[in-house]
Structures are given as structure tokens and as C-alpha cells.
Amino acid sequence: MEAGRERHDDVEHGSLVTPSAEFPPLSPPERVALGRIGERWRAPRDGDLPADPTLVRSDRRPVPTRFGRLAPFEMFTVEKPDELVATERANLPGSRLGRASTRLRRALFGPPLSSAAVLYERMRKVIALPVLSSDLLSSVAYGPEAMLTVLVLAGTGALGVSLPLAAVLVVLMVAVGASYRQTIQAYPHGAGSYVVAGDNLGSLAGLAAAAGLMVDYVLTVSVSVAAGVNAVTSALPGFAAATVPLGVLVIAVLLAANLRGVRTAGNIFVLPTYAFVVAVLALLVVGYARAAGRGFAPVPPPELPAAEGLGLLLVLRAFSSGAVSMTGIEAVSNAVPAFRPPEWRNARATLGWMVFLLVLLFAGLTGLIRLEGLAPVPGETMLSQLGRVTFPTGPWYPLLQVATTLILLLAANTAFNGFPRLLFFMARAGHAPRRFLHMGDRLAFSNGMAALAVGAGVVFVAFGGHTQSLIPLYAVGVFLAFTLSQAGMVVHWRRHRGRGWRRRLAVNAVGATLSGLVLLTAAVSKFTEGAWVVVVAVPLLVLLFLRIHRHYATLNRALALHPPATAPPGPAGSAEGEELPQEVRHLVVVPVARLNRASLRALAYAASLGQPTLAVHIAPEESEADRFREQWRAWGDHLRLETIVSPYRAVIGPLAHYLEALHTTRPELTLTVIVPEVVLRRRWHRPLHSRTEQRLRAALRALPGVVVTSVPVHPAE
Structure with a gap:
């Protein structure tokens, strides 16, 4: 719970999405400890350096x-x-x-882009709507079909259940949308299910919500691309054999487009989203006008045999399948910092328009499909069937298919916005690798985008690009996040009790209850169809996040500047003994394989430091050791030499164990190992050399109390 409060405090004090997030400031206790160390620092500071660090004064011409x-x-x-x-x-x-x-x-x-440009890489509402709603709005292209595909298993008569199910789904959409509008107001600097659940329900709840969202985002890309490719193959059946290569290519193109930055990617996705909305609205207007001409009398659907009875379990399965139309509704609350000021007001307005369009399109398409008497058939989507019936002539059907294909292919863009930001919040709290804090050249979270593209590509290939095979995995993760987020908001309102808190609590409670019912329904009814994968994956991901956090917590304790009251004892009675120059005792060790220009330069560098220096030579047999000692004396025997005979011809192991033994005998010593290294300018030359220097540095780097550095030599070629 405390970790959640700390995350909330971070959010409240400003937007987190800046390049500086990789470099968090010191805590007040650490600043006190830093001053304490500085008071004991005993090192001379030269007034003049041998080179001008500002690069202004130079006696050499560039x-x-x-x-x-x-x-x-x-x-x-x-x-x-x-x-x-x-x-x-x-x-x-x-x-x-x-x-x-x-x-x-x-x-x-x-x-x-310069770091200062992050202030301008923000979206207007007219841009944010298509960027963040492409997933939500595009789901109406396959959400009603997913619901009807389950109902048709009970025969033609079961298709009439689609209208009451759609009404319940509309209530769910409005409730969850209203709940997230309140989340945006309560967390005006951006907070998805991970932050809200962790802040109010505890760390485990936040991690479970994050795991569910991560699965959802990966499946969003896979399902959206699969549905888009399916729309292509519905209109052009000849491309059906290339489904998998086409999907992988689309994922790569989406990654490249999003790596260009938020604003550039937004400009790319504006036209397809608005074109799809206009096309579907035109379809609804024409379709309902045709139905009005016949007195809204429904066309009898084709007679289909029943594969199973119309029971409660089937209805629940159909309901949870139709609920996939809500995926992506959380994206706005996660991306509040990406809006132009005032961020939270623009985000709330955008979410309101998204939910309005979702309800209009979903309810309109479901009703029109029922009026036209259509049923799912293999090889063609229901939206394609509806388009052929509504636009039997003219260019309107191809335009509808093109718009549908584009938005389905680009719907994954919502995930490319949400997934990296989720990883950003998690990395700030230490539950994800810190590399996900980094912003790329275009001020985009490129590492998170690449991770999403790889994960989605693997899932797409594994399932062969079949939309219906992926749908059962879809609802569990997203509604787990919905439920935990809304339950967290209930706790939030009870804790803060501001003006109108009871009304707001009731809205979030309704959203949490309905989302929880969908979660249970999807997990139980679709468990054997593939939902078990998500049920198993979420706990495994939570365990992974906890292990990552444990690693960072251990590392932070080891590297933190301890305040005086809690500092463990160290050398000379100080916790920071090794951070004080007067407490550091050196022994410089130079491994020497042969006396050549590289080793002599390393020896000269070591001696110039003015610290005790020891040279070490590993010989495969006694005769070679004698020969090297003779060469050493011919050089002048300027430094102490220790020769180690390795009769089994190993070099790295004996040297590493020798240095570890040296450190064990005198643990207060800092062993500085200076390795001579020949730098090869051409990559194809590297296989011609054993690269012992790199292997030696890798082996010594793991030893405590040992500092490894190298003296490079660049041979002329």
C-alpha cells in the first residue's frame, strides 16, 4: 500500500513522461548522507587542468x-x-x-528531437481521438460478430438474443466509460489500472491489473491485425494464403510509424479512423432508411442447425465475446500527459466522445444485422455482408472495406501508445526493467514499442492469424484490469470523501460490479477455449514483476547513501569508507602475456599512477616461465613480477582465482587490474584473434573489490 501511495505522490507532483525520468533525484535522507560524505572528503582539487574542459581555448587548429x-x-x-x-x-x-x-x-x-520538444509532442483532441480510439472503435467491426458466432451455435432462433445482450453491453460501456472519466479527474496527471489499483488496493492488485493490461495490449495488436488481414482476404480471397506474412509486415509498419513520435504517428492515423467512422455512419443511415422503407420488418435469417442448446452458459459466452468491443477504453486514462493543457479536461472530453461513438456504432450495427437477417458465415466478415446488402452497387462497398481494413490494421496503434506508458509507470516503481524509462530519438518509448511488436508478432504467428482463435484470450485480461481499477476508485472516494464522493463512488461501484461479472463469465465460460492461457499467464507475470522489484530493491539498498542514524559500520567507523579517497588503499595488477608494445604501455600507465604495482604472468609450463623472467630482467626488472604456472594451459581461471585470493588476504585493498587491449579497426579481423582481453575483463568484473580497466592500443593498418 505504501508503494502505491508513493507512486500516487509522484503522479500528483507532475507529469512523469519526460526524458529526466531516467534520473530520479536523491531523497532528503540521501542528500544528508551526501553532505556528510563531502565533509570528510580529503582530496586535493587542482585549480588548473592540463586541458580546457570547456573546449574554448585550444592552441590546435580543428x-x-x-x-x-x-x-x-x-x-x-x-x-x-x-x-x-x-x-x-x-x-x-x-x-x-x-x-x-x-x-x-x-x-x-x-x-x-531535442528533450525540450517533449512539450510540443502532445496531441490536440482532434488528433487524440483517432489515435487513442482506433482500438475501441475498430472493435465494432468484429465485436458484434464475435457475439453472434457464439449464439449461432444454438441455431437460427438464438440470434434474437443478440438485441437484449447488446442492450446490456451498452449499459456496461456507459458505466465503465463514466468510471474512467472519474479516474481521469481523480488522477489528472495520468493513471491507468496499474497506478489506481496499486494506489488504493495494494501492490499485488496493481501488478495483477498491469499483467492483465499487458496481455490485453499484446492481444490488441494481434487481434486487430488479424481482423484487418481477414477484411483484406474477405474482399480478395486470393491473399488468404499470405495471412501470416501480411500480418507480420503490418506489425513492423506499425512499429516504424510509432517510432516516429506521438505527433507524427497521430497525423498518420487521423484519416483512417475518421474515414471508418464516416463509412459506418453512412452504412447505418442507408441501412436503417432501407429498413424503414419496409416498415422495419426484419428479414428472416437463414435456417441454421443447432450444434448445442441455448443455455445460460452459451448466453454468457456470447456476452463475454461481445464485450471485447470495449477493449481500449482505458487508453485515455493512461495517456493523459500526452494531451495538450489542460490535460485532464481534454482527456475527459476525448473519452466522452469515444464512448458515445462506441455505443452508437455497436448498437446500430447489432440492430441492423438483426433487421437484415444476417448470420456468421465462413470466409466473410459480418460487416462485409452488411456492406454488400446495403450497398449492392456503386463504389460504397469497396470504400467501406478499405476504411474497415485500414482502421483494423491501425487499431493496434492504441496499444503502441498504452503498452509503453504502462511499462514506464512500472519501471518508475521498479516492477519492470529500467530500460523502459528511456525515450528514443523521437521522444517515443521505443524499447516498450519494440517489446510490444515482438510479443504481438509471436502471438500472431503462433495462432496463424485467426481472429476467432484469439478472441477467447481477449476479455479476461482487460476486464481484470477494469475490475481492479474501478474497485480501486471505490476505495479512493471512500478515503478522500470530497464533494459528491457518494455519487462518484456509486458510479465506480457499478463499473466494478459489471466488469467483475464479465471477468468471471469470460474466465469460466471460455476457460477451455483458450482463456486458461491468460489465467495462468497473469500470476506468472505478477511473479516476474515481484522478482524484478526484489532485484532493484536489493540493488538500491546496496547503492543508497545511508543517513547517519541507519548507516551500517564500514572502514574507519564510517558507512561510506570506500567513498572517501583517504580510505582507499590500492594495489595495481597488470596481467602480462608477452612483452610487446601493448603490455609495456599498460605497465607504463600503471606505474604513472604512483601506486604499488604488481605484474602477473601466466605460463603454460616451467620452461616458458623461466624464459619470461629472463626477458623481464632484460627489460630492467622495474616492477615486481609474479609468475603463475598453469599446467592445464588455462589463463582466465587461474588469474581470476589468484586475484580473488589476493583480495581475501587483504580485503581492505582495492585491486585495480589494468588489462592491455589491442583495438581492431575492422570487424572481420576479430575472428583472427583469441580476444583474451575481453574474456579476462568479463571474468574479473564479477570479483568484489576489483576494478578492471584497459589500456587500448590502436595498431596502424
């Missing part, structure tokens, strides 16, 4: 470097004393291959 014609001085500007600002040119890699890949990346995704 000359071309490995970056091409750019001189290194051109890559920084001086903004204020003791502060340089790296220009865009400073991001260029030094190698030709690196510069070529950078140019290709910028051609695909655009030039990098």
Missing part, C-alpha cells in the same frame, strides 16, 4: 577526425559556465557502418 569533415569542437556549444550542450552532430557514430545505419534510421524515423 582538423578532420574519424567522424569525417566534422571537427570534434563543432559537436558542442557552451551555454553557461561549466556546461556544454551536445549538438545533433555529437550523436554520430565514429565508424562508417555506424554513420550509415544512423542515416538510414533517420530516413525511416526522422531526425532526433
Whole structure:
């Protein structure tokens, strides 16, 4: 619960979605400890450095470097004393291959954006509506069909149950939409189910909501792309054999588009979403006008045999299948910081329009399908059937299919907005890898987007791109998040008791109750159809999040600056003994395989530090050890040499164990291992060398009390 309150406090004090989120400030106790360490710091500070750190004064003319014609001085500007600002040119890699890949990346995704541009990478309502509602609105293309596909198992007569089921689903949509409008008002700086549930119900509830949402976002991409490809193959059956490659290609294109940044991606997705809304509204207007011409008399549906009886379980399965039309309704509450100011007001208005359009389209399509007497058939979607009946001639049916295909393919964009932001919140709390805090070149959470694309691609390929195979997995995760979020809001209103809190509590309580009923229905009725995968995956994900948090908590305790009252004892009676220069005792160790330019440079560097220095040579046999000692004496025997004979010809293991033994005998010593390293300029030369230096550094890096550094030598080639 306390961890949840801390997250809420972070949210309340400002928007979290900034590049600085990777570098959290010190806590007040840590600042006290930092000052305590500084008071004991005993190290001379030279007034003049041998080089000007501001790069202003130089007695050398700028000359071309490995970056091409750019001189290194051109890559920084001086903004204020003791502060340089790296220009865009400073991001260029030094190698030709690196510069070529950078140019290709910028051609695909655009030039990098400055951190200050995050204030302008926000969405207006007219842009936010299509960006965040594409998943929600596109689900009406397959939500009614998913419901009817279950009902038709009981024969033609069961199709009449679709209208009362649709009415109940409309009530659920309105209740959940109203609940999330209140969530946006209570958490004006952005909070999805993870933050709300964790803040009010405890850490485990928040993690369960996050796990459900992560599964939902991955399935959103898979189902949306599968439905979009299915729309293509309905109109063009010849492409049915290429379903999987087409879906994977679409996921890759969506990833590339979203990596271009929020504002650019929003401009891409505006037209398809609005085109779909206009196309479906036109379909409804024409369709109901045709029905009015015959007195709204329903067309008899085709006679279909019953595969099973119309029982409660079948009705519940149909209800939970139709509820997938609500996926994506939470996206706005997660993305409040992406709106232009005033963020929460714009977010609430956008969510209101989303729910209104959802109810209008879902109810209108369900009713029109019933009036036209349509039933699910293999090989063609119900929206396609309805389009053929409503627009038998003219270009309107192809336009409807194109708009439907585009929005279904682009509906995954909602997940590309929500999934990375969810990982961002989780990473801030230590429940996800911290790499998900990082913003890419275009101020987008590129790591989270890439993780989503990979996960969705794997699921899409595993299920062969079949929409109906993925639908049973869909409702459990999202309604788990809905239920926990709304239950958390009930606790929130009871705790804060502001003006009108009883009314708001009642709204969230209704939303929590209805969402919980759908959750139980979907989990039980579709367990054997594939929902068991989500039921098993959510606890496993929660366990993974807890293990990640435990790792970061252990690391933070080890690296934190302890206040005086809680500091554990350390060298010289101080918890920060190793952070004080006067408390550090050195022994410099230089592994030497042979006396050449690389090893002599490493020895010279070690001796220049003015610390006790030891050279170590690993010999495969006694005769080679004698030969090396003779060469050492010929060099002048300037440093102490210790020779280790390794009769089994291993180098890394004996050296690592020797250094560990040295540290065990004198644990107060800091062993600084200086490794000579030959830097190869061409990648194809690397297989020609054993690369012992890299293996040695990797082995020594794990030893406590050992500092590993290298002295590179760049041979002329």
C-alpha cells in the first residue's frame, strides 16, 4: 500500500513522461548522507587542468577526425559556465557502418528531437481521438460478430438474443466509460489500472491489473491485425494464403510509424479512423432508411442447425465475446500527459466522445444485422455482408472495406501508445526493467514499442492469424484490469470523501460490479477455449514483476547513501569508507602475456599512477616461465613480477582465482587490474584473434573489490 501511495505522490507532483525520468533525484535522507560524505572528503582539487574542459581555448587548429569533415569542437556549444550542450552532430557514430545505419534510421524515423520538444509532442483532441480510439472503435467491426458466432451455435432462433445482450453491453460501456472519466479527474496527471489499483488496493492488485493490461495490449495488436488481414482476404480471397506474412509486415509498419513520435504517428492515423467512422455512419443511415422503407420488418435469417442448446452458459459466452468491443477504453486514462493543457479536461472530453461513438456504432450495427437477417458465415466478415446488402452497387462497398481494413490494421496503434506508458509507470516503481524509462530519438518509448511488436508478432504467428482463435484470450485480461481499477476508485472516494464522493463512488461501484461479472463469465465460460492461457499467464507475470522489484530493491539498498542514524559500520567507523579517497588503499595488477608494445604501455600507465604495482604472468609450463623472467630482467626488472604456472594451459581461471585470493588476504585493498587491449579497426579481423582481453575483463568484473580497466592500443593498418 505504501508503494502505491508513493507512486500516487509522484503522479500528483507532475507529469512523469519526460526524458529526466531516467534520473530520479536523491531523497532528503540521501542528500544528508551526501553532505556528510563531502565533509570528510580529503582530496586535493587542482585549480588548473592540463586541458580546457570547456573546449574554448585550444592552441590546435580543428582538423578532420574519424567522424569525417566534422571537427570534434563543432559537436558542442557552451551555454553557461561549466556546461556544454551536445549538438545533433555529437550523436554520430565514429565508424562508417555506424554513420550509415544512423542515416538510414533517420530516413525511416526522422531526425532526433531535442528533450525540450517533449512539450510540443502532445496531441490536440482532434488528433487524440483517432489515435487513442482506433482500438475501441475498430472493435465494432468484429465485436458484434464475435457475439453472434457464439449464439449461432444454438441455431437460427438464438440470434434474437443478440438485441437484449447488446442492450446490456451498452449499459456496461456507459458505466465503465463514466468510471474512467472519474479516474481521469481523480488522477489528472495520468493513471491507468496499474497506478489506481496499486494506489488504493495494494501492490499485488496493481501488478495483477498491469499483467492483465499487458496481455490485453499484446492481444490488441494481434487481434486487430488479424481482423484487418481477414477484411483484406474477405474482399480478395486470393491473399488468404499470405495471412501470416501480411500480418507480420503490418506489425513492423506499425512499429516504424510509432517510432516516429506521438505527433507524427497521430497525423498518420487521423484519416483512417475518421474515414471508418464516416463509412459506418453512412452504412447505418442507408441501412436503417432501407429498413424503414419496409416498415422495419426484419428479414428472416437463414435456417441454421443447432450444434448445442441455448443455455445460460452459451448466453454468457456470447456476452463475454461481445464485450471485447470495449477493449481500449482505458487508453485515455493512461495517456493523459500526452494531451495538450489542460490535460485532464481534454482527456475527459476525448473519452466522452469515444464512448458515445462506441455505443452508437455497436448498437446500430447489432440492430441492423438483426433487421437484415444476417448470420456468421465462413470466409466473410459480418460487416462485409452488411456492406454488400446495403450497398449492392456503386463504389460504397469497396470504400467501406478499405476504411474497415485500414482502421483494423491501425487499431493496434492504441496499444503502441498504452503498452509503453504502462511499462514506464512500472519501471518508475521498479516492477519492470529500467530500460523502459528511456525515450528514443523521437521522444517515443521505443524499447516498450519494440517489446510490444515482438510479443504481438509471436502471438500472431503462433495462432496463424485467426481472429476467432484469439478472441477467447481477449476479455479476461482487460476486464481484470477494469475490475481492479474501478474497485480501486471505490476505495479512493471512500478515503478522500470530497464533494459528491457518494455519487462518484456509486458510479465506480457499478463499473466494478459489471466488469467483475464479465471477468468471471469470460474466465469460466471460455476457460477451455483458450482463456486458461491468460489465467495462468497473469500470476506468472505478477511473479516476474515481484522478482524484478526484489532485484532493484536489493540493488538500491546496496547503492543508497545511508543517513547517519541507519548507516551500517564500514572502514574507519564510517558507512561510506570506500567513498572517501583517504580510505582507499590500492594495489595495481597488470596481467602480462608477452612483452610487446601493448603490455609495456599498460605497465607504463600503471606505474604513472604512483601506486604499488604488481605484474602477473601466466605460463603454460616451467620452461616458458623461466624464459619470461629472463626477458623481464632484460627489460630492467622495474616492477615486481609474479609468475603463475598453469599446467592445464588455462589463463582466465587461474588469474581470476589468484586475484580473488589476493583480495581475501587483504580485503581492505582495492585491486585495480589494468588489462592491455589491442583495438581492431575492422570487424572481420576479430575472428583472427583469441580476444583474451575481453574474456579476462568479463571474468574479473564479477570479483568484489576489483576494478578492471584497459589500456587500448590502436595498431596502424
